[in-house]
Amino acid sequence: MNGGIRFFRTIQVKLIVIYVLLILFAMQLIGVYFISTMKTSLTSTFSTNMNNQADVLARLAAETLNSKPDKPAADGRTTEEYLGSLVRDLFSINEAEIQLLDASGRILATSLSSPQDYIGKKNTSLAVSRALQGIRDNEEDIIDEDNVRKKIIAKPVMYGTKTVGAVYLVASMKELYQTVNGINQIFVSGMLIALGLTGLLGILLAHTITNPIKGLTRQAAAVAEGRFDQKVPVLGNDEIGRLSEVFNDMTSRLRDALSMNEEEKEKLASILANMSDGVVAADERGVVMITNRRAKEMLREETCEGCQLADLFGMDETQMANLMSGRESAAVIPHVSGGGDEDEMMMRVTLTPIHRRDKGISGTIAVLQDVTEQERLEQSRREFVANVSHELRTPLTTIKSYAEALDDGALNEPELGQRFVGVIRNETERMIRLVTDLLHLSRLDSNQAPLRRQATSVPDMLEEVADRFSFQMRKKQIRAAVRVENGIKSVWLDRDQIDQVLDNLVSNAIKYTLDGGRIEITAHKPDSTSIAISVKDTGIGIPRKDLSRIFDRFYRVDKARSRNMGGTGLGLSIAREIVKAHGGTVTLDSELNEGTTVTVILPLVQDGGGLS
Incomplete structure (x- = not known):
């Protein structure tokens, strides 16, 4: 049913129907005018012929009717015989009856084959009465009992100014209407043939118009599906041909535009994916639509799409509304992911509203910056x-x-x-x-203390460190031991700065080791590319809670004791920076009341031979 309705709504059917209806309407107008004119002309001719014959008959019979009826004619015939021959011989109308009547309306002669049935009878019709009164225009159309249309004409017979009788004509219009009906049938047949040819021509015409449109429709559907390789054939230089050319040009430009758009989209996606800052895009209701990889890493979320910005950032509605409307530019918020304070990240969230013309704020872009290190x-x-x-x-x-x-x-x-x-x-x-x-x-x-590397004997350097602090160790009865792994002789390093590191480590070991304790200074190779120097004591140790901050500047475990001993709280910080400048690392392992071990790991630099 719907398919049939769609078929009748197609342009092809509409064109055919309109074309046929136009031709039908035009032919109907022409047919009505032509048949009406023809019918009027035939009827007028028929009436004129009857009137002319009636007039001629009236003139011929006037003198006879004016004389006495029983007076014989010039040839010796009686009046009835003369008038009868006059009516039958001189006038002939198919299927017509002609009567001559005297002044009293009595029939004197008739054209019928059996005149004896009518001669002498009176004709009492209204037309005859009007004619006997001298009225000339007496016409009427009747339909007899056989359903035959007839025309009646009654003419007065005048002799001078005296009405001496009447002529009465009754003629059948059957042939006239048969002629009109025949012409109607011919016209209808011609119209049907013309409509058939018109329909065929309409189909051909509609086909020539709708075929290119169907081609354009198929190509438009292909373009909508992303296929730009096809072209619409250009079949001429008319409007449809021009439309096909413009459509092909539009397809080419659209392909280039989409290609450029895809390229820009890929660039934008690559930029978003590789940004060091997180980006979150939300709609006007604050629902997240797009997040890049860095934002998911910072927020520690697998997926953020569909979440509310306020819930995602842990902000209250007032602060979020101020940021989304632009009344506030940025906010620094903490973000913790189940690992305690150690996993806390500080983020700066900058929200920028997206304005669309005539629609106000249509969305929000949030930029996340990791400011943990800055904080x-x-x-x-x-x-x-x-x-x-x-x-x-x-x-x-x-x-x-x-x-x-x-x-x-x-x-x-x-x-x-x-x-x-x-x-x-x-x-x-x-x-x-x-x-x-x-x-x-x-x-x-500020890297203003350049390294002055030189070949340095590790055993000698460690022995000299022990010698420099021998007096202080003897005062506290601390035993010292220096052990160097076999094969370690000399390395390339800045002797003065490493001496400062070792002096600081040994000085701290002496400070926090009780009388009678022990300090070990050792050197070994953890692998083939580095050397490790350790200072181990049996002192009071460092609480575990302080281990993570022991290298911070001015940080002291026992502030009063350290200050009384002349410490500045910067020794370990300086040692770490010197080791870092050498490309190495420093680690500290300690147990409270059991002792501390500080290990400096330095890479073996090959400049000048490295380890020799």
Whole structure:
């Protein structure tokens, strides 16, 4: 049913129907006009012929009817015989009856084959009565009992101004209407033949128009499915041919545009996938539509599509609304993934609303930046400034206090003044050590302390370190041992800086090792490309909670004791930076009240021969 309806709605059927209807309408108009004109002409001719014959008969019979009826004619015949011959011989109309009547309406002659049945009878029809009254126009159409249409004409017979009788004609119009019907049938047959030819021509015409349109439709469907390799044939220079050319040109341009669009899309996808920042796109309702790989890594989510931005970032609705509307530009939020504070990531979320013309905000682009390291560096900077301020403030306060005491009269007491001056000297030396370490760290951070590598004998270097601290170890009755693995003789390194590292490690080991303890300085090769130097003590150890921060600047496990021993809290930080500059690593392993082992691993540099 639907297929039939669609068929009748096609352009081809519409063109055929319109074409046929136009021809049918035109032929109907022509046929109605032609048949109507022809029928009027035939009827008029028929009536005119009857009127002419009636007039002629009236003129011929006037004198006879004016004389006495019983008076014989010139040839000796009676009036009835003369009039009868006149009616039968001179006038002939197929299937017509002609009557001559006297002034009283009595029939004197008739054209019928049996005149005796009518002669002498009166004709009482209305037309005859009007004619006997002198009225000339007396015509009427009748249909007799045999359903035959007839025309009646009654004419007065005038002799001068006197009505002496009447002529009465009744003629059948059967032949006239048969002629009209025949012409109608011929016209209908011709019209049907013309409509058939018109339908055939309409089909051919519609075919020539709709075939190119069907080709365009198929090509448009192919283009919609992404097939751009086909072309619509151009069959002429008419409008459809021009449309085919334009369509082919449009297909070519569309192919190029889509190719360019795909290329740009691939570029954008590649850029999004390889960005160091996370990108999240959401619609106007805040529902996530697109996320790149970095965003999923930062958010630690397998899939983010379909989530709400507020839930994804853990923000309240007010803050999210402010960011999405542009009232706030960015926010720094923490993101933890089940691993405690160690896995906490700080992200800066920058939301940019997408505006569409006449539609307001149609979406939001969120850019995620990992600012964990920046926040940590900022926190370290704040802690560093606070620690430096504290470390400098303490000796300066002490110096100021003792200087004021000296100024207030302590100089007058030699013993007390000498002690105060000694304290001021110690605090000043402590400040100098602190500033020196800070300058050293600054040079290491800015790579302004270039390495001056030289071939260095490892056994000699370790023995010399032990010798430099032998006096301090004897004071605390600490036993020292130096062991170097066989085959290790000399390596290329910056002897002065490595000596500073080893001095710091041995100094710390002595500080935190109780009297009678033991310190071991060893060197071995963990693999063929590096050398490991370890300083192991049996001291008080380091709590596990402090191990992760032991290399931070100014960090002390026992702050009071370390400061009293003259430490600045920068030794291990300097040691780590020196080892890092050599391309190595430093590790620390410690158990509380059992001892500490610090291991420096340095790569074997082949410049100058490496290990020899």
